[in-house]
Amino acid sequence: MKITLTIDGVRYDDDVEPRLLLVHYLREHAGRTGTPIGCDTSNCGACTVLLNGKSVKSCSVLAVQADGASVTTIQGLAASNGSGEDGWHPLQRAFHEEHGLQCGYCTPGMILAAVDLLNENPNPTEEQVRDGLEGNLCRCTGYQNIVRAVLKAAGSTTGAGVQA
Amino acid sequence: MIPASFDYTRPGSVEAAVAALAADEEAKVIAGGQSLLPLLRLRFAYPTLLVDLGGISELRGVRDAGDALEIGALTTHYELTRDPLIAAHAGLLAQAAGTIADPAVRHRGTIGGALSHADPAGDLPAVITALDAVLVVTGPGGSREVSPGDFFADYLTTTLAPGEILTSVRVPKLGDGWGYHYEKFHPTAQAWAIVGVAALARRSNGHVAEARIGLTNMGSTPVRAGAVEAAAAGAEASATAMRAAAQHADQGTSPPSDLRAAADYRRHLARVLTGRALAKAAGV
Ligand SMILES: Cc1cc2nc3c(=O)[nH]c(=O)nc-3n(C[C@H](O)[C@H](O)[C@H](O)COP(=O)(O)OP(=O)(O)OC[C@H]3O[C@@H](n4cnc5c(N)ncnc54)[C@H](O)[C@@H]3O)c2cc1C
Numbered sequence A: 001m002k003i004t005l006t007i008d009g010v011r012y013d014d015d016v017e018p019r020l021l022l023v024h025y026l027r028e029h030a031g032r033t034g035t036p037i038g039c040d041t042s043n044c045g046a047c048t049v050l051l052n053g054k055s056v057k058s059c060s061v062l063a064v065q066a067d068g069a070s071v072t073t074i075q076g077l078a079a080s081n082g083s084g085e086d087g088w089h090p091l092q093r094a095f096h097e098e099h100g101l102q103c104g105y106c107t108p109g110m111i112l113a114a115v116d117l118l119n120e121n122p123n124p125t126e127e128q129v130r131d132g133l134e135g136n137l138c139r140c141t142g143y144q145n146i147v148r149a150v151l152k153a154a155g156s157t158t159g160a161g162v163q164a
Numbered sequence B: 001m002i003p004a005s006f007d008y009t010r011p012g013s014v015e016a017a018v019a020a021l022a023a024d025e026e027a028k029v030i031a032g033g034q035s036l037l038p039l040l041r042l043r044f045a046y047p048t049l050l051v052d053l054g055g056i057s058e059l060r061g062v063r064d065a066g067d068a069l070e071i072g073a074l075t076t077h078y079e080l081t082r083d084p085l086i087a088a089h090a091g092l093l094a095q096a097a098g099t100i101a102d103p104a105v106r107h108r109g110t111i112g113g114a115l116s117h118a119d120p121a122g123d124l125p126a127v128i129t130a131l132d133a134v135l136v137v138t139g140p141g142g143s144r145e146v147s148p149g150d151f152f153a154d155y156l157t158t159t160l161a162p163g164e165i166l167t168s169v170r171v172p173k174l175g176d177g178w179g180y181h182y183e184k185f186h187p188t189a190q191a192w193a194i195v196g197v198a199a200l201a202r203r204s205n206g207h208v209a210e211a212r213i214g215l216t217n218m219g220s221t222p223v224r225a226g227a228v229e230a231a232a233a234g235a236e237a238s239a240t241a242m243r244a245a246a247q248h249a250d251q252g253t254s255p256p257s258d259l260r261a262a263a264d265y266r267r268h269l270a271r272v273l274t275g276r277a278l279a280k281a282a283g284v
């Protein structure tokens, strides 16, 4: 089936099997290996990307269902909304500064879920951050620094600053 | 894990979707895919054709239909939590939808999919049962309306005939004096209910004039706690009276025993959670 997608601002025209999952398309056809597969059972959130601006688990969407849509992966985040000397997205910078990762496997999904969270609610409480990230599992950090990083990014930007 | 091969079509109307389903016995509908795609990946299902409802705009959104709301089958859980009409007239649905899974799943999963999937642990079946909603179904023979009691048949089984699509859910507006609460017990984040209780209560003069209770995961289909409803009607609106009425919550239920909880424990939870839900619904 023919599909057209905009991934991190770049247009892709392709012919894919209907059973191809979006995450496999991103990784194997579009070079977005920054989007990992964690559980394959829709539970861990590692594969989270933004589909038309909203967080989704890309292992639970068919590529053909995303036809015509725009996708943001971790690899497009800095490009679409980088700032400052390092050129990073404010959430990337906050995860770095607050040590919001150890092995880093959950981080791309965590950050994209957090982008969505801050778009919905630019000034969340700690509890709202924990609720908003409940679909993203981390085996390393114990979440404390992740929550701290998201709160820091929220504090360091105006609402518009975290748009993807 | 990669699903087995299938064909895919995204029709633009209910009529075309029904025709596509009629042409292939092994075809299956896909809406948000949040229940179906995990099943396909595990190869628990082998449809030959997926009929994606995603292109049918008439199935989207919430409409004011006088004394009821007409909720399109493709309305997502996320939209249920955000819709102003639902907030004003069927807040129970918004509250319960907000407890489903996590934000990413709620962005994709739909009310039509959640009801058609008929998981006994799913939250929305008990909620629409308590709300006395009507399910509107369209198939090759035209449209029909079904009550929740006639729609949910068994574990993961509805009375939808082959080729039929759930097109909308009609929810009567809650009038003045009604309060509501969905009480869900789950030990970890982003988890299914071990037991859930959807409670509605109408208060008048310090008493509960009328109560409606739907139970999640207390049997293979959602159930109404009729004995609680009878005991609550006319009772004083107090936490003590609501707790007393809730002692009947497990009457007539047949909860499962599984890895997450024994049937006895579920019975206990049903009584405790119903007391809490009813008290909140009655505003005490
Ligand atoms: C990690 C995770 C956690 C979850 N936690 C919860 C939870 O706590 N509570 C809860 O209630 N649910 C939970 N769910 C399930 C979620 O609510 C699903 O969104 C819902 O069950 C299915 O909706 P869908 O639109 O994605 O349906 P799909 O997956 O597309 O379809 C599900 C089934 O319904 C059929 N179908 C879909 N739409 C129609 C229609 N309009 N007419 C006829 N048949 C149709 C399909 O053929 C399929 O058999 C969870 C899911 C995941 C992945």
Ligand code: FES
Binding pocket: A036, A037, A038, A039, A040, A041, A042, A043, A044, A045, A046, A047, A048, A057, A058, A059, A060
């Ligand atoms: S890989 Fe998609 S949710 Fe875990």
Ligand code: FES
Binding pocket: A100, A101, A102, A103, A104, A105, A106, A107, A137, A138, A139, A140, A141
């Ligand atoms: S940093 Fe290792 S899984 Fe989160």
